[in-house]
Amino acid sequence: MAEIKGAVLIAQCLKRQGVEEVFGLVGYPVVEVGHRIQEAGIRFIGTRHEQAACFAAQGAGYLRRRPGVALTVSGPGMTNAITAMGNAQANCWPLLVISGSSDSPLANRGAFQEAPQMEAARPFCKWVAQARRVEEIPRLIEQGLRQAWYGRPGATYLDLPADVIDGVVDEGLIKHPPLLAEPPREGSSLALVDEALRALREAERPLAIVGKGAAWADAAPELIRLLEQTGIPFLPTPMGKGVVPDDHPASVAAARSYALANADTILLAGARFNWIMHFGLEPRYRPDVKVVQIDIAPEELSTNVPAAIGIAGDLKAVLGQMAARLEEEPWRLDPKAPWLKELAGEVEKKKNELQPALESSEVPMGFYRPLSEIQKLLPRETLFIAEGSNTMDISRSVIENYLPRHRLDAGTWGTMGVGCGFALAAAVVHPEKPVVALMGDGAFGFDGMEVEVAVRYKLPIVWIIFANNGIGRGVAGWPEDEPPPVNVYTPGSRYDKVIEAFGGTGYHCDTPEQLAQALQEALDKREPALINVPIAPEANRAPQSHHWLSR
Numbered sequence: 001m002a003e004i005k006g007a008v009l010i011a012q013c014l015k016r017q018g019v020e021e022v023f024g025l026v027g028y029p030v031v032e033v034g035h036r037i038q039e040a041g042i043r044f045i046g047t048r049h050e051q052a053a054c055f056a057a058q059g060a061g062y063l064r065r066r067p068g069v070a071l072t073v074s075g076p077g078m079t080n081a082i083t084a085m086g087n088a089q090a091n092c093w094p095l096l097v098i099s100g101s102s103d104s105p106l107a108n109r110g111a112f113q114e115a116p117q118m119e120a121a122r123p124f125c126k127w128v129a130q131a132r133r134v135e136e137i138p139r140l141i142e143q144g145l146r147q148a149w150y151g152r153p154g155a156t157y158l159d160l161p162a163d164v165i166d167g168v169v170d171e172g173l174i175k176h177p178p179l180l181a182e183p184p185r186e187g188s189s190l191a192l193v194d195e196a197l198r199a200l201r202e203a204e205r206p207l208a209i210v211g212k213g214a215a216w217a218d219a220a221p222e223l224i225r226l227l228e229q230t231g232i233p234f235l236p237t238p239m240g241k242g243v244v245p246d247d248h249p250a251s252v253a254a255a256r257s258y259a260l261a262n263a264d265t266i267l268l269a270g271a272r273f274n275w276i277m278h279f280g281l282e283p284r285y286r287p288d289v290k291v292v293q294i295d296i297a298p299e300e301l302s303t304n305v306p307a308a309i310g311i312a313g314d315l316k317a318v319l320g321q322m323a324a325r326l327e328e329e330p331w332r333l334d335p336k337a338p339w340l341k342e343l344a345g346e347v348e349k350k351k352n353e354l355q356p357a358l359e360s361s362e363v364p365m366g367f368y369r370p371l372s373e374i375q376k377l378l379p380r381e382t383l384f385i386a387e388g389s390n391t392m393d394i395s396r397s398v399i400e401n402y403l404p405r406h407r408l409d410a411g412t413w414g415t416m417g418v419g420c421g422f423a424l425a426a427a428v429v430h431p432e433k434p435v436v437a438l439m440g441d442g443a444f445g446f447d448g449m450e451v452e453v454a455v456r457y458k459l460p461i462v463w464i465i466f467a468n469n470g471i472g473r474g475v476a477g478w479p480e481d482e483p484p485p486v487n488v489y490t491p492g493s494r495y496d497k498v499i500e501a502f503g504g505t506g507y508h509c510d511t512p513e514q515l516a517q518a519l520q521e522a523l524d525k526r527e528p529a530l531i532n533v534p535i536a537p538e539a540n541r542a543p544q545s546h547h548w549l550s551r
């Protein structure tokens with residue numbers, strides 16, 4: 001019987017499990033793994049930093065709704081990926097990181113790039129394992145993918161010592177597990193479904209909060225059906241945007257604070273009461289708010305706010321059950337209910353408040369006018385990546401999303417540095433759609449070199465960099481004889497020159513008209529491009545009704 005090498009087997013197993021692309025950075029001891037992956041017919045995207053590979057892989061995992069895979073080298077290569085593992089785990093996105101590690105027979109001898117990789121991965125992963133023999137590879141790859149994908153998704157880590165990658169085994173000893181099936185979707189008992197519907201029916205001020213768990217669960221059709229059957233208004237979390245289109249009449253996103261503070265019953269659909277949703281607590285919510293919570297992770301139920309009705313199950317399955325019950329026994333919130341009138345009034349007020357900033361012709365520009373130009377030009381199917389502090393936060397209220405899993409941002413961890421990797425993922429998974437990565441100058445700084453990857457692989461990503469020269473607010477300059485303030489970047493930086501260095505197209509736009517023209521051209525050309533947009537350093541978000549809302 002012929003022998004098979006570890007590196008070949010790794011590639012074969014990934015292929016057999018339906019992996020379509022691997023993001024990674026090769027070097028000792030995984031160069032051959034990369035070659036074999038490519039030979040096996042899997043697309044390999046080589047990034048400039050492991051964290052970008054790992055952000056890209058988890059982005060691809062979320063977009064494809066099956067685990068993304070990243071490949072890293074040993075020691076510092078692997079530790080470079082840890083932030084991204086933590087990000088996937090915090091976001092509940094499926095990611096398998098495969099990393100080479102130093103030769104096992106050389107353990108504790110000061111081997112090249114020897115590091116406690118298993119221990120380092122463990123706090124940031126759902127599952128961690130090391131292959132000790134070549135024949136373990138198929139089982140562990142299947143298990144790593146399954147653990148990342150099934151239940152509440154997250155990050156997994158498979159450690160592959162150099163001697164296993166380079167080792168050989170008799171092919172007869174290899175047992176390939178079958179191709180993983182889609183995760184099972186568990187529904188709820190009908191009694192709980194009825195209780196949930198009763199609570200919503202009895203509410204005077206019901207509200208649905210739609211999170212990225214709903215996007216992941218592919219629950220958009222069921223959710224839209226339920227909202228349209230009942231007339232319940234909704235608001236999305238940042239990455240819940242697009243599950244129900246932002247221009248759906250049930251959206252009260254513009255009246256977010258008012259809606260949260262006044263709802264008497266909340267349907268929490270694929271979102272968590274963490275910092276993003278202000279913990280579900282006063283003063284952002286009524287102290288007596290009744291929560292109907294649906295989550296795939298039973299242990300999530302009642303976090304921070306005891307759930308009046310807690311359903312542990314798959315959102316698509318449970319919402320489907322609810323919609324089916326409603327068909328049998330229909331009811332609807334009175335379209336003339338004072339709650340809906342109040343919300344409509346508040347939405348109108350908030351939209352009017354933003355209007356002057358959206359139309360401002362000031363130069364240098366603030367945040368709102370360029371965002372309004374971008375919003376006007378983006379096709380509905382755009383994959384939109386937003387990262388930065390002000391840039392990301394303000395973009396949420398101006399840029400609309402219309403499809404699930406079409407908006408990626410700093411997420412549950414508030415991680416800076418995600419944007420370039422996510423943009424690569426979006427362009428790889430959705431080659432037919434526009435991909436626009438709007439990033440602050442600080443955010444772009446983390447992984448800006450990844451623009452070279454877009455040029456190399458001909459990925460038509462359009463970066464838009466809002467450059468206000470600083471973290472939060474920037475400065476126009478500082479006295480010659482003083483050190484730069486801690487939160488600033490070099491004023492007048494030309495980020496467009498970065499992509500030009502690699503053969504991409506750069507634009508520099510000082511005015512709204514220039515930005516509109518550049519963006520249209522870049523979208524039409526479908527080539528990697530970067531639009532540099534100076535933003536007035538003192539520009540800020542619109543004043544908030546409570547100071548703690550801006551914290």
Ligand code: ADP
Nearest residue numbers: 152211212213217237270271272295296314315
């Ligand atoms: P957001 O940031 O949009 O508020 P979170 O990531 O905080 O979203 O919450 C998403 C929630 O969705 C998590 O608690 C996760 O367990 C849950 N979830 C993930 N997949 C499913 C699913 N298939 N069905 C139900 N809930 C899910």
